[in-house]
Amino acid sequence: VVIILLSSMFTTSTSFTGDIVEDPNSTPFIVDIGPIYVDDRWVAYGLYPVYPVSVGDVWKIELPDELLKTSIRMAILNALGIKHIGYWQFISLCEVYRYEEFLDYFNLSPENVGRMKLNGEWAYLQAIDKEVIEVHHAREHYQNYLVQLLKQMFDAGMSGVTFDGGLGDYYFKSGYNSFDPETMKLFNQYLASKYTSEELREKFGITDIDSFNFKEYLNNLGYYDDSVFEAQTFPSEPTARALWKELLEFDLVRLIDLYKKIRESVDSWEIQTGRKFIVLTNSPTEHTITAWGYPYNFLLLLPLVDGFGYEIDWGVERNTYPNRTELPNFRIITSLGKILRSWTLPESKLGLIAIAELIAVSAEEPEPEIALMIGNEVKRLYTNFSLLIQCNPQLYGQERYGQIALIYPMASAWYTTFPHPVIPNTCYIDFEGAYYLLEDSHYTVDIIVFGDNKWYTRTPTLSELSKYSAIVLSNAAYLTDDQVQLIIDYVKNGGTLIAIGDLGIYNEHGERVDRLKLEEMLEDTYETKFGLYCTVHSYGNGQVIHIPENIAWRYFFDRLEYNPEAKELLESFKSLINSVYPNEIETDLPDRVNIIRYKNDEIGNMVFYLVNYDWDFQNKEPIKHHNIKFNFKLPYSLIDKEIEIKVYTGDYPEGKSLPFTRDGEWIKLELPEVAVLTVIECRIAKPKGKPMIISEPTVIEGQNITLTGDLIIESDLVLINSEIIVDIDSWEPVKIEVLPGGSLTMINSVLSKVNGNYYVIVHDGAKLYMESSEVSKAGLWGPLIRAGFTIHADDAVIVNCKFHDNYMFGLQFYNVRYAFISNCEFYNNKAGISIALAGMIETVRNNFHDNNIGIYATDVKKLRIMDSVFASNKYLGLAIERTNNLEIYSTTVTGPSKCGVYARASCIKIHGSTVKSNEVGIFVDGSPLAIILSNKVQDNTKCGIYLNKIVSLGNFPWDWCNMKLPSLLCEGFIIGNEITRNGVGIQVENKEYYTNEFIRIHNNTISENQVGLTISNSVAKIYANNFINNDAHVGEVEGPAEFYYDFILAGMRIALKTIGNYWDDYTIGETYQVAPGYEDMYPLTKPAVVPYIEDITPPLIRIVEFRKVKEEGGITEFTLTIEAEDDTLLSGAFHPNLHAPFAFFSIWSPYQEFEHAWMGSSGELLPPEVGNQLPEEVLKKVVRQYSIPLNTTWLEKSWIAVYVQDMYGNWARNDTMPPHVAIAIQEPLEVTETDEVTVKALAFDWSAIWRMILKYYDGKEW
Secondary structure, X not given: OEEEEEEEOOOOOOOOOOOOEEOOOOOOOOOOOOOOEOOOOOOOOOOOOOOOOEEEOOOOOOOHHHHHHHHHHHHHHHHOOOEEEEEEEXXXXXXXXXXXXXXXXXXXXXXXXEOEOOOOOEOEEEOOOOEEEOEOOOOHHHHHHHHHHHHHHHHOOOOEEEEEOOOHHXXXXXXXXXXXXXXXXXXXXXXXXXXXXXXXXXXXXXXXXXXXOHHXXXXXXXXXXXXXXXXXXXXXXXXXXXXXXHHHHHHHXXXXXXXXXXHHHHHHHHHHHOOOOEEEEOOOOOOOEOOOOXXXXXXXXHHHOOEEEEOOOOOOOOOOOOOOOOHHHHHHHHHOOOEEEEOOOOOOOHHHHHHHHHHHHOOOOOOOOOOEOOOHHHHHHHHHHHHHHHOOHHHOOOEEXXXXXXXXXXXXXXXXXXXXXXXXXXXXXXXXXXXXXXXXXXXXXXXXXXXXXXXXXXXXXXXXXXXXXXXXXXXXXXXXXXXXXXXXXXXXXXXXXXXXXXXXXXXXXXXXXXXXXXXXXHOXXXXXXXXXXXXXXXXXXXXXXXXXXXXXXXXXXXXXXXOHHHHHHHHHHHHHHHHHXXXXXXXXXXXXXXXXXXXXXXXXXXXXXXXXXXXXOOOOEEOOEEEEEEEEEOOHHHOOOOEEEEEEEOOOOOOEEEOOEEEOOEEEEEEEEEOOEEEEEEEEOOOOOOOEEEOOOEEEEOOEEEEOOOEEEOOEXXXXXXXXXXXXXXXXXXXXXXXXXXXXXXXXXXXXXXXXXXXXXXXXXXXXXXXXXXXXXXXXXXXXXXXXXXXXXXXXXXXXXXXXXXXXXXXXXXXEEEEEEEOOEXXXXXXXEEEEEEEEEEEEOOEEEOOOEEEEEEEEEEEEEEOOEEXXXXXXXXXXXXXXXXXXXXXXXXXXXXXXXXXXXXXXXXXXXXXXXXXXXXXXXXXXXXXXXXXXXXXXXXXXXXXXXXXXXXXXXXXXXXXXXXXOOOEEXXXXXXEEOOOEEXXXXXXXXXXXXXXXXXXXXXXXXXXXXXXXXEEEEEEOOEEEOOOEEEEEEEOOEEXXXXXXXXXXXXXXOOEOOEEOOOOOOOOEEEEOOXXXXXXXXXXXXXXXXXXXXXXXXXEEEEEEEEEEOOEEEEEEEEEEEOOOOEOOOOOOOOOOOOEEEEEEOOOOOOOOOOOOEEEEEOOOOOOOOOHHHHOOEEEEEEEEEEEHHHHOOOEEEEEEEEOOOOEEEOOOOXXXXXXXXXXXXXXXXXXXXXXXXXXXXXXXXXXXXXXXXXXXXX
């Protein structure tokens, strides 16, 4: 028996009087995911284990000076295989942050992009904090600007954009036209292209189109207020009315012109770079008119974009959902190879049905993700559905395989009518009613689009149509000549035509036409069959079923209202169609369970998506069905294959095998349960082998094991000098799983594969020790737990190992408190190590090369990286986000990478490291505390050190709820660095929010850069630096920066010392002009000393006493006594080396009404005055008492912490947490009585370890 005792440098517990105590939390790393981040559009692990395929509207770029930082942010996502879809208001500038600069750069003014009202005034909109130009999509410069803006997004590395307000001004209730001179001239050109001079004179009375001005024409009629023309309100004069309608169509043409420009530009960028850029737009799926009555069909825009990201109107407010659904419109979108993303979801359990629909229609997409652009708090409710499709990616990347093609005739859609306000413009009743008839009959349906030959020219080929043995046209009265001929040829060649209502009696222009061949094909003897008046006859090699009554219209309304006649009509229709064209599915499913069928011949599967619309209106939940017969006919590709059947639901995302019988080409089975979404997969049989289960302590030494099934470790497994190789041909991967209570020890052993896929997961409550071992080719696409080698267990120790060629991560740590990784090599992974929601992680002497990212980490309490090498990682060396304490020591980070070190953390320290040959060396992208000491930052092509948003937590524009720092603490130190041969040596800016609050840059050598330093919007002191041989010592300077050290208060100098910088072009005897309006008051004549800073140790600090003095008037007064000392000096004097806050206290309270309760109450503790003494006499060790008054209400269950820093920015917090210790391994593993035993232990503490004691029991005594 062995016990290890640890002591830190500080007292581990102290008693206090009063109501507040020091942080009593002995296990401070409670890493529950919780509400980490209020703005959760991009939290890498917010939906863990769901893989975030894409994220939307996280970062934006407005101006070129934001390109560099945005490209780095995009590089993180791209490195992890995550698409970023940007957001932009299609026709508004209201959300532009840097508005004036934006107008200036893109040369935007009312004259070239604005909307002019009829009265000749330019229109403006009121944004939250400013008045902005009201722009118009018809303006030529606006169109060109929008393409230019998209190019910035593309160049930044974004994967696409979604436009809000995708119909531009065309969707406004009024004020949808611009009457500026340019637009009026374009309108004239439009009229001239559409009409002859004679037609212009006869129709509109225009004798000279070149001099005609529609605005002046309307003004002459007395119209000066265009806001009166709301919705379908037009001028009363017939000619003016006709011209207004032409202007409306012109606006629509200009809208399409803009999308064409965007499409052509994006296509050219994609060809040039080989990158894909998705363009989505927020457009309603309307068929004939907009909500305001203007002509519109969504196919006008759909071919020009990659899909719709829009606010789906599910119909919940009209109480039509799920009786009526948007699914027919979804299927029109996907039939053209486009995607959809919903911005909305029904509340309550109706959202389950909506999710089922979105999944079922998206199966042609290559990468499974629920088609939502919505916050994680909503997505989290549907995690099981995400896991269903991500655990089974073979269910996506499918090909449509409906039995019947339902034709969407765009020309007919233009003439549809809306008989009732409950029916929205997104409903085309003739088409939608037919869709429900077919789906409720359990025929599988695909959609084929016929264009209108005006706005969208599309007639499919006979070969495309002939893939289906039957087609349905529902009241398709308006068709083009070529579409009519295609239908005739289709039937002649053996197809079955099912025509409901009128067919092709009008052309696309609305003109009645005689089509004798069509009439000849349709007409025959009509009689009543199965209760329907119809004709069924042969024509050529095919068949025709014609039902003259528009039963689709009738069925739509009877079904919507649950009229019993709907059931009768459905049964009649089903019997009629089945008598001529039998269904390839036999089932006793209820009518309102619809089926969408796909197949993928390349991989050998066929997939049925069952969407269950049956709804319990009383209990407001979906109705499940049980023991359902489901027989189906096999496709040709599977007829002669041995097959297996799996069924997937939200309750069983990994699926269950189903028994079945085979009868020739038919498969017969029973579904135990049909949930809101049920997926049935019929596929070529490729089963896994039996699992290997370790249920008792097992040592495997010197063996080679081939895995064809899972490896489940329930007890202790030790691998010594052994290999485990996965060799499997199966749909499912091999899972190597260490269960709670089990352990895996690998010494000089190998995990890899020759065929198939595998992944490793070590669960919470298990143990892991690895030494001199190798893991390769682990992981596969899907949930993050399948990404490679995943660890949920505490106290993992991994030394001298290799992790390479894994699908996603070499190692992934999730929700662990302690881990140690040393002397390991990581290469050819997306990320060498990924860490999320962790406590203390130590990585020492590791080598990361040729990954996308060496280390990616987020939401870590303390991450220390020491003596490591990051080389040739494609995107970034390190990317650390939302982390409390990041420490990087003696590490080399070399490119070529987009960025060497990316850090967005509350406390950052980088010391003694070399960062070179990247685009950007070190990028601090938001931090209250960033300390960069004694590094070599060299040969980074764009920037050496880039500080952005050095802002205290109290001023951050978002909630870092898991960050525990004083809310007012903020500083960015760059001290003792060699910054050489970079594009810009140091760049400090804050163009996003607030201002950089305290920047201190001193004793650096800044040499041979293109620009030595740029700084803006920053309170900064810059001194004792050497500016040598830069092309330009200083570039942009803006804000309260000082290029010297001095401190004057109330007209008196209180600085103990003044000092400037060394400039190699300085002329002795003058102040140095740094930039216009900025000068160095005390320039140096010799280079300043640039010391290598040895001190990276924080001060020692403890709370001596915290005592309540009195309570009066709701205020409680305390006295706080602290003791602090440092091996150099504490900060807090008006001296170049000591100018910084001395200390802060913070009090955190669970009191909910506390202002900024997540931050607590923070206050600065002033240092002792130096006076006439030397700083080293005062600031070596300090004992000091403070009086602190606090609101009594806040104090219940509160706790206090005190922070002190030394002269180099090394911050310490009083440490009351006991050290953590765990035994990693004993050697030898099996001990006999005479053995000498070596114990390897893992030890962690927030402060330095002071002493370690090992006690052991020999059977008699300790």
